[in-house]
Amino acid sequence: MPELPEVESIVRELNQADLIGGRWSGARIYWPRTVAAPDAPDLAAAVPGLGIERIARRGKFIVFELTQARRLLIHLRMSGRLSLDKGWPQCHAHARLALRLEDGRVLVFLDPRKFGRVWLLAHGEPSPLDALGVEPLSPALSVPFLTRRLAGRTAAIKTLLLNQTLIAGVGNIYADEALWEARIHPLAPGAALRPDAMRRLRRALRRVLRRALRADGTSLGTGKGNFYGLNGRPGRNQTNLKVYRRTRLPCPACARPIERIVVAQRSTHFCPHCQKR
DNA sequence: ACTTTACCCTGTAAGC
DNA sequence: TGCTTACAGGGTAAAG
Numbered sequence: 172m173p174e175l176p177e178v179e180s181i182v183r184e185l186n187q188a189d190l191i192g193g194r195w196s197g198a199r200i201y202w203p204r205t206v207a208a209p210d211a212p213d214l215a216a217a218v219p220g221l222g223i224e225r226i227a228r229r230g231k232f233i234v235f236e237l238t239q240a241r242r243l244l245i246h247l248r249m250s251g252r253l254s255l256d257k258g259w260p261q262c263h264a265h266a267r268l269a270l271r272l273e274d275g276r277v278l279v280f281l282d283p284r285k286f287g288r289v290w291l292l293a294h295g296e297p298s299p300l301d302a303l304g305v306e307p308l309s310p311a312l313s314v315p316f317l318t319r320r321l322a323g324r325t326a327a328i329k330t331l332l333l334n335q336t337l338i339a340g341v342g343n344i345y346a347d348e349a350l351w352e353a354r355i356h357p358l359a360p361g362a363a364l365r366p367d368a369m370r371r372l373r374r375a376l377r378r379v380l381r382r383a384l385r386a387d388g389t390s391l392g393t394g395k396g397n398f399y400g401l402n403g404r405p406g407r408n409q410t411n412l413k414v415y416r417r418t419r420l421p422c423p424a425c426a427r428p429i430e431r432i433v434v435a436q437r438s439t440h441f442c443p444h445c446q447k448r
Numbered sequence: 449a450c451t452t453t454a455c456c457c458t459g460t461a462a463g464c
Numbered sequence: 465t466g467c468t469t470a471c472a473g474g475g476t477a478a479a480g
Contacts, residue, residue: 173473173474174473174474177473204456231474231475246474246475247474248473248474248475249457249458249472249473249474249475250457250458250459250472250473250474251474265458282457282458283457283458283459284456284457284458284459284472284474285456285457285458286456286457286458286474286475287474288474288475323449323450324450324451325450325451326450326451326452330451330452333474333475335474335475342473342474343472343473343474344473345473389473391472391473398473415473416473435452436452436453436454437472437473437474438471438472438473
């Protein structure tokens with residue numbers, strides 16, 4: 172569920188929670204498949220004693236840099252959430268993993284749909300971060316870069332924006348929003364984008380993501396699949412959305428109804444008038 | 449090398 | 465109220 176702005180918001184909150192310098196003292200695994208590390212025989216045994224040096228984001232991953240050159244990665248996928256509690260979870264219905272700190276606090280990974288994954292990696296071990304593309308808010312996302320990487324790509328631009336090996340961190344909401352802002356049809360083949368469209372796309376991606384970041388992410392609806400930051404804090408970006416989940420509502424630019432189609436197995440929202448093929 | 453498809457899971461909301 | 469269906473912001477593996 173969470174994309175770059177949501178994950179970044181959570182990382183900011185974690186960094187404000189006085190975890191740096193602390194040490195893990197134990198772990199409890201409630202749903203074993205949550206632990207994805209291929210050769211981590213027992214995360215619960217390996218975690219105690221590891222200190223937290225840094226907490227960062229890469230793409231949609233939360234990265235805990237630990238002592239002994241180890242790393243703990245968390246990917247929330249569709250329905251993952253984090254909660255920082257005073258002790259081991261008592262009544263969380265969807266607790267999949269809990270990590271206890273020496274000061275007694277416990278970071279609980281909640282995930283109704285069980286798609287989320289956690290890795291504990293040793294130095295030099297193959298990491299899912301290795302495959303990630305550029306950070307969209309870094310200078311690496313340049314027009315020449317986009318031009319190079321989209322050359323020869325016949326897939327729909329919407330599909331390519333969701334491809335984490337090209338650009339890391341963009342998901343369904345911000346792909347739709349950026350394409351609307353750039354006035355590009357979601358089904359346009361990547362290679363069909365003219366230089367001017369490339370410039371608009373780069374600019375739109377960065378604008379849309381930064382705006383969402385300022386609002387601490389997007390929280391839609393009331394369901395459990397909704398985005399929440401640490402300990403259930405919702406974001407405020409939903410009021411900034413122009414097309415996402417606004418099927419049949421008027422386009423903010425031309426007032427014609429927004430359409431919904433399916434691209435890459437994902438709902439895709441766009442204005443057929445403003446975003447021509 | 450790139451693209452498409454099936455699949456992983458559970459919860460919520462809408463329609464009847 | 466209860467049942468059924470569609471949908472959900474993530475990604476992978478395998479086949480074409």
